Amino acid sequence: MSGFRELYDLITVDDAINKLIAAASPVQDQVELPLLEVLGRVTSGDITSEEDIPGFPRSTVDGYAVRAKDTFGSSQSIPGLLTVMGKVGMGEVNNLSLKPGEAVEVPTGGMLPEGADSVVMVEYVERTGDLLQVYQGVSPGENMVAPDEDLAQGEVIVAQGHRIRPQDMGALAACGISRIPVYRRLKVGLLSTGDEIVPIETRPLAPGQIRDVNSYALAGHLVRLGCETEFGGIILDDFDRLVAAVEQLVQSCDLVLLSGGSSVGMRDHTVDVIERMGPPGLLFHGVTIKPGKPTLAGMAGKVPIIGLPGHPASALVVYKVLVEPLVRYLQGEKNYLTRRFIRLPITRSLSSPAGREEYVRVRIEEQEGKFWAQPVLGKSGMVSTLLKGQAIAVIPLGSEGVKAGELVEILPWDEGGLR
Amino acid sequence: MSGFRELYDLITVDDAINKLIAAASPVQDQVELPLLEVLGRVTSGDITSEEDIPGFPRSTVDGYAVRAKDTFGSSQSIPGLLTVMGKVGMGEVNNLSLKPGEAVEVPTGGMLPEGADSVVMVEYVERTGDLLQVYQGVSPGENMVAPDEDLAQGEVIVAQGHRIRPQDMGALAACGISRIPVYRRLKVGLLSTGDEIVPIETRPLAPGQIRDVNSYALAGHLVRLGCETEFGGIILDDFDRLVAAVEQLVQSCDLVLLSGGSSVGMRDHTVDVIERMGPPGLLFHGVTIKPGKPTLAGMAGKVPIIGLPGHPASALVVYKVLVEPLVRYLQGEKNYLTRRFIRLPITRSLSSPAGREEYVRVRIEEQEGKFWAQPVLGKSGMVSTLLKGQAIAVIPLGSEGVKAGELVEILPWDEGGLR
Numbered sequence: 016m017s018g019f020r021e022l023y024d025l026i027t028v029d030d031a032i033n034k035l036i037a038a039a040s041p042v043q044d045q046v047e048l049p050l051l052e053v054l055g056r057v058t059s060g061d062i063t064s065e066e067d068i069p070g071f072p073r074s075t076v077d078g079y080a081v082r083a084k085d086t087f088g089s090s091q092s093i094p095g096l097l098t099v100m101g102k103v104g105m106g107e108v109n110n111l112s113l114k115p116g117e118a119v120e121v122p123t124g125g126m127l128p129e130g131a132d133s134v135v136m137v138e139y140v141e142r143t144g145d146l147l148q149v150y151q152g153v154s155p156g157e158n159m160v161a162p163d164e165d166l167a168q169g170e171v172i173v174a175q176g177h178r179i180r181p182q183d184m185g186a187l188a189a190c191g192i193s194r195i196p197v198y199r200r201l202k203v204g205l206l207s208t209g210d211e212i213v214p215i216e217t218r219p220l221a222p223g224q225i226r227d228v229n230s231y232a233l234a235g236h237l238v239r240l241g242c243e244t245e246f247g248g249i250i251l252d253d254f255d256r257l258v259a260a261v262e263q264l265v266q267s268c269d270l271v272l273l274s275g276g277s278s279v280g281m282r283d284h285t286v287d288v289i290e291r292m293g294p295p296g297l298l299f300h301g302v303t304i305k306p307g308k309p310t311l312a313g314m315a316g317k318v319p320i321i322g323l324p325g326h327p328a329s330a331l332v333v334y335k336v337l338v339e340p341l342v343r344y345l346q347g348e349k350n351y352l353t354r355r356f357i358r359l360p361i362t363r364s365l366s367s368p369a370g371r372e373e374y375v376r377v378r379i380e381e382q383e384g385k386f387w388a389q390p391v392l393g394k395s396g397m398v399s400t401l402l403k404g405q406a407i408a409v410i411p412l413g414s415e416g417v418k419a420g421e422l423v424e425i426l427p428w429d430e431g432g433l434r
Numbered sequence: 435m436s437g438f439r440e441l442y443d444l445i446t447v448d449d450a451i452n453k454l455i456a457a458a459s460p461v462q463d464q465v466e467l468p469l470l471e472v473l474g475r476v477t478s479g480d481i482t483s484e485e486d487i488p489g490f491p492r493s494t495v496d497g498y499a500v501r502a503k504d505t506f507g508s509s510q511s512i513p514g515l516l517t518v519m520g521k522v523g524m525g526e527v528n529n530l531s532l533k534p535g536e537a538v539e540v541p542t543g544g545m546l547p548e549g550a551d552s553v554v555m556v557e558y559v560e561r562t563g564d565l566l567q568v569y570q571g572v573s574p575g576e577n578m579v580a581p582d583e584d585l586a587q588g589e590v591i592v593a594q595g596h597r598i599r600p601q602d603m604g605a606l607a608a609c610g611i612s613r614i615p616v617y618r619r620l621k622v623g624l625l626s627t628g629d630e631i632v633p634i635e636t637r638p639l640a641p642g643q644i645r646d647v648n649s650y651a652l653a654g655h656l657v658r659l660g661c662e663t664e665f666g667g668i669i670l671d672d673f674d675r676l677v678a679a680v681e682q683l684v685q686s687c688d689l690v691l692l693s694g695g696s697s698v699g700m701r702d703h704t705v706d707v708i709e710r711m712g713p714p715g716l717l718f719h720g721v722t723i724k725p726g727k728p729t730l731a732g733m734a735g736k737v738p739i740i741g742l743p744g745h746p747a748s749a750l751v752v753y754k755v756l757v758e759p760l761v762r763y764l765q766g767e768k769n770y771l772t773r774r775f776i777r778l779p780i781t782r783s784l785s786s787p788a789g790r791e792e793y794v795r796v797r798i799e800e801q802e803g804k805f806w807a808q809p810v811l812g813k814s815g816m817v818s819t820l821l822k823g824q825a826i827a828v829i830p831l832g833s834e835g836v837k838a839g840e841l842v843e844i845l846p847w848d849e850g851g852l853r
Contacts, residue, residue: 050634050650051650051653051657054654054657054658055658065637066637066638066639068817068818069644070638070639070641071641071642073644073815075813075814075815103642104629105628105629105630105642105671106628106629106630106631106632106642106643107629107630107642108640108641108642109642123744123745123815124628124630124644124744124815125630125642126641126642159813160813160815160816164813164816165816165817165818166817166818172821173821179654180654180847180848181651181652181653181654181655181658181750181847181848182651182654182746182750182820182821182823182847183654183821184650184651184653184654185647185648185650185651185654185746185750185817185820186647186817186818186820186821187650188634188645188646188647188649188650188651189644189645189647189746189817190645190817191634191635191636191637191639191645192634193634193635209524209525209543210523210524210525210526211524211525211526211543211544212525213525215469215607215610215611215612216610216612217610218484218485218610219485219489220485220489220610221527222489222490222527222545223490223522223524223525223526223527223528223544223545224525225488225492225543225608226607226608226609226610227607228604228605228607228608229604230607231469231470231603231604231606231607232600232601232603232604232607233600234470234600234603235473235598235599235600235601235602235603235604236600238470238473239473239474239600252524325542325543326542327601327604327608331600331601331604354798354800354805356776356778356798356800356805357775357776358777359775379773379775381773381775386773386775394494394578394579394583395494396492396494396542396543396579397579397583397584398487398584398585398604398605398608398609399487399584399585399605401601401604401605402591402592402601402602402605404601428599428600428601429599429600
């Protein structure tokens with residue numbers, strides 16, 4: 016019996032990621048962009064506040080600014096008594112100064128007058144003319160934010176290597192930072208290989224042909240992460256053409272993904288191409304994952320080249336677990352690894368080879384208010400099973416399977432696919 | 435004591451969403467876009483396959499195409515014997531016809547010859563010249579995909595109202611669908627209100643002023659969902675200006691979000707503006723959520739107008755739980771509700787008013803291989819606490835709190851923020 020396994024020195028997915036990270040370097044070039052255009056981009060430096068935020072003592076409630084000690088012991092049965100000596104409007108600078116026994120009406124977000132150190136909520140007072148009855152005491156600092164309490168001058172708002180989220184845009188707006196330094200976009204080259212692969216416009220297909228699925232599905236994932244993509248086309252099972260196409264992508268891209276080459280000859284070609292690009296040549300060939308075992312990678316100078324399996328489902332699994340962390344690293348993101356914090360019970364028992372980390376495509380199904388991971392079964396290479404999957408469940412290395420009802424780690428394909 | 439609560443007839447967040455959905459209508463206009471540009475867009479019609487996929491009998495393994503019954507009973511100790519009568523190359527049309535007792539070498543993805551109904555994996559055979567020893571039998575259909583098994587002609591690939599994911603792009607590519615009908619982009623108008631709010635470029639701030647955080651943070655969320663945004667600017671506490679600004683946004687937008695108006699006068703203005711736009715006027719005013727109670731909404735003809743709280747954290751919580759489902763609905767997405775399938779134990783006990791669904795901002799922390807929801811504590815209105823949060827934990831309506839270690843529902847702000 017000829018065996019596939021013996022051909023490879025398999026390494027774990029963690030080791031594969033580490034080898035790539037060790038060999039590759041993040042992009043360095045920076046661009047400065049308007050705040051509205053930086054969603055999902057990675058900061059190229061620490062962004063610090065140029066001033067104290069909020070910069071003035073601010074009320075967090077509608078109520079009355081007071082000296083906290085004037086309210087100590089106030090209660091529903093024995094209210095404290097204060098004199099209202101004015102009112103502060105929103106966004107209004109006030110020159111009021113609070114003396115003992117006095118209160119100033121202040122709206123949420125309003126500036127406390129000098130001398131005030133806290134705010135009593137409007138719900139806990141009763142006002143009659145200028146007389147204020149206080150039904151609950153406050154502590155110093157209560158219901159207010161001190162001038163440098165939110166962000167102090169010089170404090171880091173967003174650190175270097177952070178992928179900008181909507182709430183970061185809000186915080187940067189609060190600090191008046193309207194132009195943001197980020198790394199330039201990563202450019203990823205995509206190449207499909209195999210005599211059977213044809214451009215998607217091909218119609219009708221000749222028997223034996225299939226259209227180029229992987230370039231489009233991978234491009235979708237890459238675009239979601241803010242990459243540019245360059246299509247190198249479809250390369251037939253021809254060594255010289257493959258070399259030429261890879262060399263061209265290496266010139267213009269930061270990362271090259273080959274997919275396909277599912278024939279043995281093509282696989283060998285891919286190995287040969289990567290070795291020819293070296294040193295350092297091949298980083299690994301064969302990963303202890305299922306699907307995705309024949310994945311291989313190397314470097315062409317500074318440009319990582321990864322050979323993905325040809326089957327779309329396999330290629331996408333390898334993209335998600337191995338390539339995506341590398342893409343994030345190359346983009347400059349500090350936290351490039353995926354945290355696997357979601358667990359769901361699986362609906363059926365599955366066996367799995369103990370020496371492989373297995374990724375099972377699942378749907379997330381709700382039954383009587385409880386959520387389950389429902390394996391999407393189907394033959395390898397079918398695109399219809401791609402459509403049904405919303406996430407991947409992980410059966411760890413060393414496990415021989417999972418039992419129905421057991422909790423499994425869930426990696427969503429992407430946020431958009433979970434509805 | 436004056437009370438905030440009595441002013442409102444509070445409704446639940448589910449009722450609030452349902453009222454908005456009942457009053458509003460999804461966009462109808464369609465555009466046809468190239469496949470590479472439709473990630474995250476919503477399909478405006480069912481997209482069906484124009485042909486059978488794969489269209490030919492395809493091997494899912496490297497091996498030998500056979501008639502299954504010729505292999506019945508084959509085992510390691512009593513191998514079956516077949517004659518290899520040819521080889522099929524990748525992407526190659528073959529005119530071979532398999533007779534009983536014959537086998538044809540076929541690569542993964544290759545076309546089975548006529549007469550073959552299954553494939554024996556290369557791992558389970560030993561070949562000597564044209565003689566093939568088969569060590570494991572196969573069933574009809576095993577290790578192959580029938581011509582219409584993946585997607586049959588006329589079968590729906592992606593249904594109307596589906597937000598396109600990377601794997602959908604792959605499946606559409608497989609079917610040769612290179613132009614995709616999707617709904618036009620939703621346009622959302624953003625307006626900040628309040629005398630204290632100033633443009634983000636303002637520097638230095640006068641005491642009492644704060645910069646416009648909400649427009650930017652909300653724009654980030656909306657852009658992530660593929661919306662266009664239009665900034666209506668910052669409106670001071672002035673009824674006529676507010677009416678004019680809202681009327682202008684209603685002309686050009688599909689949805690208008692107001693935020694701020696945290697002063698009582700401004701709140702009243704917002705109510706008055708919405709009532710003036712009607713019928714139907716105000717849909718609700720006050721939701722049983724914390725934060726976000728004073729949220730209100732109405733319709734200006736076909737355009738929903740939502741008044742969000744002024745505090746950024748509150749505005750973003752209301753966006754996530756109430757506005758995002760509406761945005762998805764208006765974009766034409768069928769599954770517009772958020773499924774709350776993530777549960778994590780919370781690190782500390784929290785009390786919560788029983789009559790409110792409370793949303794607590796949390797970080798996802800790993801301790802000894804276990805993930806926890808760690809509440810981000812901080813005063814309301816602080817932007818630094820926005821930065822620290824990665825998700826929101828839900829304390830349900832009717833619960834008076836959660837105990838440390840208890841599992842809570844987790845809503846990630848967005849996929850990008852979970853590292």
